[in-house]
Amino acid sequence: MMRRSLIAFALSAACAAPVQAANLGDILNQLNNNPDLVNAIGGTVKNLTNANRTIGPQEEQEIGNGLASNMLGAAPLVNDSNLQRYVNDVGVWVASQSGATGINWRFGVIDTNTINSFAMPGGVVFITKGLLAQLHSEAELACVLGHESTHVLRHHHIRAIQSAAGKDALSNALQGVVAYKGNQQAQQIGANLASGFSEVYVRGLDKSDEFEADINGMVLCARAGYNPYALPAVLQTLDALNPQDSNLQMMFSTHPSPRARLDKIDQVVGDRLEPWASGTENTLRFGAATARYTTPAR
Amino acid sequence: MTTQPHLLHRIKPLALGLALCLALAGNALAESGVLIRKSDLKQKPFLDAATTGSVASGSTVTITSRQGAWLQVKSASGQSGWVKLLNVRTSTANSSGSVGGTLGTLGKVITTGSSGTTVTTGVKGLTSGEVTSTHPDPQQLSRLNSYATSSSQAAQSARSANLSRKNVPDISVTSTATSQGGDQ
Numbered sequence: 504m505m506r507r508s509l510i511a512f513a514l515s516a517a518c519a520a521p522v523q524a525a526n527l528g529d530i531l532n533q534l535n536n537n538p539d540l541v542n543a544i545g546g547t548v549k550n551l552t553n554a555n556r557t558i559g560p561q562e563e564q565e566i567g568n569g570l571a572s573n574m575l576g577a578a579p580l581v582n583d584s585n586l587q588r589y590v591n592d593v594g595v596w597v598a599s600q601s602g603a604t605g606i607n608w609r610f611g612v613i614d615t616n617t618i619n620s621f622a623m624p625g626g627v628v629f630i631t632k633g634l635l636a637q638l639h640s641e642a643e644l645a646c647v648l649g650h651e652s653t654h655v656l657r658h659h660h661i662r663a664i665q666s667a668a669g670k671d672a673l674s675n676a677l678q679g680v681v682a683y684k685g686n687q688q689a690q691q692i693g694a695n696l697a698s699g700f701s702e703v704y705v706r707g708l709d710k711s712d713e714f715e716a717d718i719n720g721m722v723l724c725a726r727a728g729y730n731p732y733a734l735p736a737v738l739q740t741l742d743a744l745n746p747q748d749s750n751l752q753m754m755f756s757t758h759p760s761p762r763a764r765l766d767k768i769d770q771v772v773g774d775r776l777e778p779w780a781s782g783t784e785n786t787l788r789f790g791a792a793t794a795r796y797t798t799p800a801r
Numbered sequence: 802m803t804t805q806p807h808l809l810h811r812i813k814p815l816a817l818g819l820a821l822c823l824a825l826a827g828n829a830l831a832e833s834g835v836l837i838r839k840s841d842l843k844q845k846p847f848l849d850a851a852t853t854g855s856v857a858s859g860s861t862v863t864i865t866s867r868q869g870a871w872l873q874v875k876s877a878s879g880q881s882g883w884v885k886l887l888n889v890r891t892s893t894a895n896s897s898g899s900v901g902g903t904l905g906t907l908g909k910v911i912t913t914g915s916s917g918t919t920v921t922t923g924v925k926g927l928t929s930g931e932v933t934s935t936h937p938d939p940q941q942l943s944r945l946n947s948y949a950t951s952s953s954q955a956a957q958s959a960r961s962a963n964l965s966r967k968n969v970p971d972i973s974v975t976s977t978a979t980s981q982g983g984d985q
Binding site for chain 1: 832976
C-alpha cells in the first residue's frame with residue numbers, strides 16, 4: 504500500500520512538467536525511504552543532480568544498465584549471436600586501446616532501421632542495424648565504436664545529466680531505473696509510465712563532446728591497427744544521405760551535422776594520423792559476421 | 802547504356818528527361834563529392850607521391866575508390882588521381898548549411914540555448930513510434946551481458962584478424978593540424 508502511494512506520488516510528480524529540481528529531490532527522498540524500490544540503486548540517485556559530486560564506476564553502471572534496459576525495450580538486440588559476439592570482439596579491442604581498465608564493456612547491435620549509435624554510462628554501446636547497413640569495413644565499424652567508447656571513457660553523459668538542463672531528463676531516467684530495479688508491480692507501473700519517462704531519458708551532448716569523441720575515436724581506431732580515416736569515411740557516407748530521411752532524423756538533431764564533424768576533423772586531425780592510414784581496412788571476420796546486414800565493400 | 806539511336810527518337814522528351822534525372826541521381830548515390838579547397842591530384846595515395854595536376858576548390862568529382870586517407874577521383878574534365886579524403890564533402894543538400902538546423906523543426910528537439918546543447922525528447926535515433934512503446938526489458942539486458950567478452954579474448958580475436966597495437970599519441974580536440982588550409 505505504502506509502495507503504491509509512493510509510486511503514485513512519483514508518477515504525479517513526473518507528470519507535472521516541468522519537474523523542478525526541488526521536486527525531484529523530494530521524490531528521491533521519498534523513494535529512498537522505500538528499500539524495495541531503491542535498494543539496488545541505493546544512494547546513487549539521491550545526490551545525482553549535484554554537479555560537483557563524483558559518480559563512481561558502480562553507480563555509472565547501474566544508471567547505464569537501467570538506460571540500456573529501456574533502450575532494449577524500444578529496440579531489442581538483433582537475434583544473431585555471431586553478430587553480437589563479433590561487435591563485442593571489435594568494440595572491446597578498440598575501447599581497450601584507451602588503457603582504461605575495469606570498465607564492463609558490452610556492445611550490441613539493436614534491431615531498428617534508424618541510423619545511429621549510442622553510449623550509456625558504465626560501458627554499454629549500441630549501434631543500430633540501420634547504421635551497420637551503411638558501413639563498408641571493419642575499420643569503419645571500429646571507428647564508430649571508438650567514437651561511442653570515448654563518450655563512456657570521458658563520462659560525457661554523466662556530465663550532461665549533472666548539468667542544469669539535464670535534470671528533467673534525469674528525473675525521467677530515474678523512473679526507468681527504479682521500475683527496472685523494482686519488483687514486478689513497479690515494472691508494470693514502469694511500463695505504464697512509458698510515454699512519460701521514456702520520452703526524455705537520453706540527452707543530446709554538447710557539440711564539443713561529439714567532436715572530442717570523433718577525434719579520440721580516430722586515435723583509438725589507429726591504435727587498434729585500423730585506418731583511422733575510416734571515421735571521416737563514415738561521415739562522408741552519412742553526409743551523402745538525404746537529410747530528410749526519417750531514419751536520420753534523430754541522429755541529425757542530436758549531433759552536429761556530418762559536414763561540421765568533417766570540418767572539425769579536417770581542422771584538428773588533418774594529416775596527423777596519416778602514418779597510420781595504411782592500417783587495416785577490412786577483415787574476413789567482418790564479412791562473415793555482417794554480410795547479411797551491410798553494403799558491399801567499396 | 803547501349804540504347805540504339807533509332808530507339809532514342811521514339812522516346813518522348815519527358816521520358817528522356819526523367820531517365821536523365823534518374824541517371825544523375827544514381828550518379829550522386831554512387832559517390833560524388835565537392836572539393837572544399839584547391840587540391841593536388843596525386844599519382845598514388847601517399848603524401849609524397851608525384852603530383853599530376855590539381856582540382857579547383859568547389860569543383861565536383863566522382864569518387865572511384867578509397868584508400869587510407871585518400872580518395873581516387875575523376876574530375877569533370879576527365880583528370881584522375883588521388884586527393885585527400887578530408888578535402889572532399891559529400892552533402893547532397895545545400896553544402897553550406899547545417900543539417901541539424903533545418904531538421905530542428907522536423908525532429909522533436911528542444912534547444913536549451915546554453916553552449917549549443919540540444920535535448921532530445923525521444924530516445925536518440927529511434928522513431929517516435931518505437932519510443933512510445935518503450936518499457937524496460939531486463940531479459941534483453943541479460944542477453945546483452947551474455948555476449949560480453951574480455952579484453953584478452955578480444956585481443957586474441959584481433960590477432961587472428963592480423964591486427965596489432967600501434968603507438969599513436971593522443972590528439973587534443975583544441976589543437977590545430979599543422980597542415981590545415983594546405984592545398985594538397
